Amino acid sequence: MRQVAESIEMADVLSGVDVSPEEYTRLLGYPRGWVLEGRARELADWARDWYAKNGRPWFYARQAECMEIGNVDGDTIRPNSIRIDGVDFNSKRLRNALEQAGAHSAILVAVGAGPEAEEHARRSWSEDRPDEYFFLEVFGSAVVEYLTTIAGARLCDWAERQGMAVLPHSSPGYPEWDVAEQPQLLELIKQTRSERFPSCVDAFDTGMLRPKKTQLAVFGLTRHIDRLQRLTSLIPCESCSFGPCQYRRAPYKRAPRTTAEPLPARVAVLDADAQYTINRKALQRWSEQRLAMRSGPDGVIDATFRYDGTTCTNMGHPLAFVYNVKLGPRNEGYPILEQRCGPAAEDSGHTAMCKYIEDPDRLMGAIASEKPLIGQRLNAILSWRREPNGAGCYCDPLSRIHKWGLVLETIHYALVQKEMSGETEP
Secondary structure: OEEEHHHEEEEEOOOOOOOOOHHHHHOOOOOOOOOOHHHHHHHHHHHHHHHHHHHEEEEEEEEEEEEEEOOOEEEEOOEEEEEEOOEEEEEHHHHHHHHHOOOOEEEEEEEOOOOOHHHHHHHHOOOOOHHHHHHHHHHHHHHHHHHHHHHHHHHHHHHHHHOOOEOOOEEEEEEEEEEEHHHHHHHHHHHOOOOOOOOOOEEOOOOOOOOEEEEEEEEEOOOOOOHHHHHHHOHHHHHOOOOOOOOOOOOOOOOEEEEOOOOOOOOOOOOOOOOOOOOHHHHHHHHHOOOEOOOOOOOOOEOOOOEEOOOOOOOOOOEEEEEEEEEEOOOOOEEEEEEEEEEEEOOHHHHOOHHHHHHHHHHHHHHHHHOOOOEEEEEHHHOOOOOOOOOOOOOHHHHHHHHHHHHHHHHHHHHHHHHOOOOOOO
16 A cells, blocks of 8 residues: 655636637647638637636646555455555556556546536527537537646646656546546545535446536656656656646647658557557457448558448438548558548438438538548547547537547558558558
């Protein structure tokens, strides 16, 4: 059992947030460097202004009393388990990071954008204002990312003065950590000491939080700062977008390269150890059953993915959509040159979607115009944060973004498998 003498607990309701335009634009699905114009700029400014007047962002952090990894006093902990203040969590990725960095403690964090934006976005949807709904929903997600970053920056400030370092955070729902463990993490974080928990948050048995624009996280804490210089995957600065931080040890690496930037010689253009949001067994099955890829003599790849789903209303009519993605050659990093999505030739189920019945031209125009990550290299899919949305239909913009994520992750997975098997072409 690793008990700690130093201790930290923080809680705050912020008067405002400073979400960077670049991060907001990225979460909206635009390529790096994109400048919003026209109606998109108007909606983005509206969402930012509305939240500044009505939002109530907050965060809470406290250091755990004790943390256990491995066998303690004859009590065998599961192979991938970490015990924090007597509660077991099962995450191979988090456990490995803590062990490699020689972490002696953990800091439990909760952040939230508050329920106000979520409620207003839901009202916008019910009043048939989907554009306002989408931009405010995404801004709420950007606020959560910002709050997690700010909480991490404050922890880094405190840890630096203690001669320690804070590790990159992990959360239930991240790769190799079941989201179903979120309720027990929430209950553990709520066991505050001297500070009051700033907001009302509940967790369903499935792991979903309410309000949904809330995130729980665990940050490891280590005194072995020298180890982080050797373990590049554990350098927290590379996953932190807080630009003015005076303790930055490495550049922020989330932003992917654009096709205008040359790749270094002998670079791995796809991450073979990718952390996907989708189970690898599902990616394997989809790559075999739903995906077809063809390579031309110039190295350009044409990929076709078929998605089969059902409408969410009208007795669940089956529908089928086809995704076409054109990628540039490998030596350019597989840049995404073209993206198209539309109903399969034989499909009629899409006409039963509620938004199609209300305004078919508007819905189909929106589907055709959405080209997330266009112009970026395929590896950008690994850093594209988006909310899971299991709806089978295409009425909700978030469900369409979710499906594009499935498509691009499947293509990435398939190309990685080809390269690992020694094949140079699909």
